Amino acid sequence: MCKKVLIGVITALTLTMNASAVEYSLKDNMLKLNSYMIQMQAAFIESNKDKAVRTANALNGEAKMLFGDENLMAALLPKGKENKVRIALMSSRTIDDDVVIINASMNTGHWETAQNAYLDIQKTCMRCHTLIRD
Numbered sequence: 001m002c003k004k005v006l007i008g009v010i011t012a013l014t015l016t017m018n019a020s021a022v023e024y025s026l027k028d029n030m031l032k033l034n035s036y037m038i039q040m041q042a043a044f045i046e047s048n049k050d051k052a053v054r055t056a057n058a059l060n061g062e063a064k065m066l067f068g069d070e071n072l073m074a075a076l077l078p079k080g081k082e083n084k085v086r087i088a089l090m091s092s093r094t095i096d097d098d099v100v101i102i103n104a105s106m107n108t109g110h111w112e113t114a115q116n117a118y119l120d121i122q123k124t125c126m127r128c129h130t131l132i133r134d
């Protein structure tokens with residue numbers, strides 16, 4: 001009896017710990033994405049080509065790892081929002097396209113095209129947040 005209760009407590013504890021680890025990891029990833037977006041905005045404001053390309057590529061790597069992985073996203077999305085995995089995959093593709101544009105435009109010095117691609121990434125972030133939070 002006592003053993004059963006103990007096993008129950010340990011199972012409950014393990015489950016709680018897993019849930020908070022998942023929550024922490026999503027928050028952690030989102031804060032990282034946010035930090036890349038802030039750095040990229042600074043790069044465009046400062047007209048710093050290298051920084052813009054570096055942060056765009058770093059953001060893309062992070063976004064692909066997170067949004068491109070269906071199983072990971074299904075586990076990380078808030079309860080009842082698991083069906084938004086498709087939005088995550090679409091976001092990953094949009095961000096990838098925009099980062100390709102940023103790299104190409106910075107090579108040819110087309111600042112406005114690169115900046116529009118940056119704004120498109122920002123829209124992608126906000127679109128998913130609106131869908132998730134509604």
Ligand code: HEC
Nearest residue numbers: 027030031033034037078087088091124125128129132133
């Ligand atoms: C596929 C959906 C999706 C996309 C795309 C997305 N997010 Fe999120 N984001 C979430 C979810 C889910 C949460 C956690 C729940 C909430 O905050 O409503 C979140 C939370 C956040 C938070 C708050 C973290 C905290 O708890 O302090 C930040 C900051 C953030 N996202 C930044 C970004 C940025 C920047 C991008 C774009 C590069 C982005 N997100 C794209 C789904 C998404």
